[in-house]
Amino acid sequence: xxxxxxxxxxxxxxLGTSRTSISASNGVRETVESFVGYPKDVVARKMIGRExxxxxxxxxxxxxxxxxxxxxxxxxKSTEDGASIEENMKAARDLIQHAISLAKPRKDELIYAxxxxxxxxxxxxxxxxxxxxxxxxDSVMLCxxxxxxxxxxxxxxxxxxxxxxxxxxxxxxxxxxxxDADDQVTxxxxxxxxxxxxxxxLKHRCEGADFNLNMVKRxxxxxxxxxxxxxxVIATFPVEGKPTQFDVTDEVRTASRKMVPPIVDxxxxxxxxxxxxxxxxxxxxVLLGGGGSQVRGLDRAIEEVMAERLGGGQVIKVEEPMYAGxxxxxxxxxxxxxxxxxxxx
Amino acid sequence: MPKLHTQVLxxxxxxxxxxxxxxxxQQGHRRITALRLQDIQQLISEAVERVxxxxxxTLDKRERVGVEREVHEEFQRLLAEHQRVLKDHESVTHKFAxxxxxxxxxxxxxxxxxxxxxxxxxxxxxxxxxxLSKEGLxxxxxxxxxAVHLVLSSGGVDFTNGTADKLSQLETRIVDVTSQILxxxxxxxxxxxxxxxxxxxxxxxxxxxxxxxxxxxxxxSLAKLAKVKGIDPGVSSIYRSIQGLDGADxxxxxxxxxxxxxxxxxxxxxD
Numbered sequence: 001x002x003x004x005x006x007x008x009x010x011x012x013x014x015l016g017t018s019r020t021s022i023s024a025s026n027g028v029r030e031t032v033e034s035f036v037g038y039p040k041d042v043v044a045r046k047m048i049g050r051e052x053x054x055x056x057x058x059x060x061x062x063x064x065x066x067x068x069x070x071x072x073x074x075x076x077k078s079t080e081d082g083a084s085i086e087e088n089m090k091a092a093r094d095l096i097q098h099a100i101s102l103a104k105p106r107k108d109e110l111i112y113a114x115x116x117x118x119x120x121x122x123x124x125x126x127x128x129x130x131x132x133x134x135x136x137x138d139s140v141m142l143c144x145x146x147x148x149x150x151x152x153x154x155x156x157x158x159x160x161x162x163x164x165x166x167x168x169x170x171x172x173x174x175x176x177x178x179x180d181a182d183d184q185v186t187x188x189x190x191x192x193x194x195x196x197x198x199x200x201x202l203k204h205r206c207e208g209a210d211f212n213l214n215m216v217k218r219x220x221x222x223x224x225x226x227x228x229x230x231x232x233v234i235a236t237f238p239v240e241g242k243p244t245q246f247d248v249t250d251e252v253r254t255a256s257r258k259m260v261p262p263i264v265d266x267x268x269x270x271x272x273x274x275x276x277x278x279x280x281x282x283x284x285x286v287l288l289g290g291g292g293s294q295v296r297g298l299d300r301a302i303e304e305v306m307a308e309r310l311g312g313g314q315v316i317k318v319e320e321p322m323y324a325g326x327x328x329x330x331x332x333x334x335x336x337x338x339x340x341x342x343x344x345x
Numbered sequence: 346m347p348k349l350h351t352q353v354l355x356x357x358x359x360x361x362x363x364x365x366x367x368x369x370x371q372q373g374h375r376r377i378t379a380l381r382l383q384d385i386q387q388l389i390s391e392a393v394e395r396v397x398x399x400x401x402x403t404l405d406k407r408e409r410v411g412v413e414r415e416v417h418e419e420f421q422r423l424l425a426e427h428q429r430v431l432k433d434h435e436s437v438t439h440k441f442a443x444x445x446x447x448x449x450x451x452x453x454x455x456x457x458x459x460x461x462x463x464x465x466x467x468x469x470x471x472x473x474x475x476x477l478s479k480e481g482l483x484x485x486x487x488x489x490x491x492a493v494h495l496v497l498s499s500g501g502v503d504f505t506n507g508t509a510d511k512l513s514q515l516e517t518r519i520v521d522v523t524s525q526i527l528x529x530x531x532x533x534x535x536x537x538x539x540x541x542x543x544x545x546x547x548x549x550x551x552x553x554x555x556x557x558x559x560x561x562x563x564x565x566s567l568a569k570l571a572k573v574k575g576i577d578p579g580v581s582s583i584y585r586s587i588q589g590l591d592g593a594d595x596x597x598x599x600x601x602x603x604x605x606x607x608x609x610x611x612x613x614x615x616d
Binding site: 107343 | 445449579580581582583584585586587588589590591596599600602603604606607608610611612614615
């Protein structure tokens with residue numbers, strides 16, 4: 001790579017079930033929905049003019065492409081509507097390479113990347129992620145997603161990180177040393193779970209309406225909240241082809257709140273098993289990040305349930321939930337010594 | 346058709362160029378389809394033969410030589426055209442690379458000037474200290490002598506009383522005069538420093554302004570060239586070299602351990 005003499009581009013990536021975000025040292029920050037679409041046939045390929053489409057573009061052409069959502073509950077899926085694991089692996093590989101291309105790297109720069117992957121990912125999964133990335137970059141490392149969030153915010157001591165994604169809620173206890181398995185809890189009551197809950201509630205509330213899980217997901221992303229008071233939330237779904245409005249305020253609140261109790265239970269578990277002298281400090285430093293943390297009022301709702309069950313606590317919402325993971329991974333990449341990068345080439 | 350074979354082979358050699366694998370990689374090529382010289386030669390011969398056979402043509406020696414010549418000329422023309430396009434593309438690529446290099450240097454210089462400006466802005470001027478150069482000291486000494494002479498000659502000290510009083514008055518006057526002179530020098534020095542400081546900031550700001558304009562112009566040229574020739578140059582990183590932990594970071598020790606742990610975990614994954 002001696003011809004890469006221009007500079008060094010660091011990339012931080014948050015590889016998520018629903019969205020993949022990147023932050024790079026050239027100032028580029030991008031996010032793409034974790035969907036990959038391959039043309040269904042020769043005609044579709046000619047019309048699309050590309051081998052694969054990603055994110056919203058893939059979804060918008062879903063009639064011409066086979067859609068893959070290669071990650072589930074934070075890891076590469078083993079099956080998807082009859083798709084083989086190899087197909088999901090390929091989709092994950094293409095998604096990672098597409099995400100790196102979004103950083104607009106120059107050809108003459110060294111590219112070093114840190115990818116935030118779920119702690120639960122299998123060794124095979126992690127190796128696949130590394131292999132996919134290595135095809136297009138010079139050196140790559142993986143790290144746990146919630147750890148990346150904490151590192152990015154310099155909150156490495158006595159902090160509890162909650163990273164709410166679509167597939168999983170990852171909780172990680174930071175106490176000045178590298179968190180191990182006992183310091184991490186992964187829940188599946190995340191964004192996708194809320195979508196399913198809301199979908200079921202809306203089926204009862206909006207009888208006769210025609211909608212699917214994808215529409216519910218998009219609606220939730222725009223309107224999710226957990227506060228007691230709220231403006232009415234109105235959904236418009238077709239009923240026998242006619243757009244019809246439904247007041248779904250209670251359903252959205254109920255579904256969104258279902259995330260809270262499991263999170264507080266997990267917080268309780270991580271706090272109670274910590275050194276009693278520092279439990280109070282840990283309770284007061286709960287960091288809330290990830291795309292799912294954008295649900296309105298979620299930080300306050302967690303605090304309320306913490307007050308009931310754990311005797312209090314303070315939740316700090318990160319400023320840029322969509323990029324907190326990738327920003328942290330970028331910072332890790334920046335700080336990593338040269339010799340480590342070299343050894344992993 | 347041995348003669349045609351030789352001619353085609355020579356034409357291909359004349360118009361082709363060698364390129365290293367590294368260069369291809371640098372240009373972003375990851376996979377190439379290679380066609381051997383003999384294959385090209387064979388394809389042309391086969392094509393000529395096939396056309397002749399399909400049209401059920403039999404040629405005598407003279408006609409065959411004529412066809413061979415025409416094929417050869419056409420092939421030369423096509424190769425020349427191809428080479429012209431390649432050269433054109435190469436020239437654009439070089440121009441683009443030069444612009445990119447210039448852009449990188451400008452970025453670097455801008456960063457340096459910004460660091461200097463920041464340092465100059467942060468530099469605090471010491472209004473309480475007095476610095477005198479050797480020449481300044483001589484000047485101050487001369488002025489004190491002149492001032493003492495003026496005091497003595499202008500009757501500023503009353504010598505009609507006792508000697509002790511006279512000396513005391515003289516001492517007070519000299520201290521006053523000296524203080525005034527030094528205070529004046531301090532103020533002058535401070536003003537000079539302040540002026541220099543303001544000038545330096547203004548100069549750096551002007552320089553940064555110019556660099557930004559150059560940078561914007563270069564970026565514009567790059568974008569235009571990229572658009573015209575369909576080149577995606579990418580976006581330059583702000584780092585020219587590998588970074589690493591900031592030693593001044595108070596948590597550097599702890600972070601070093603974390604980074605080592607991450608590295609070890611990743612190393613284990615490679616095994």
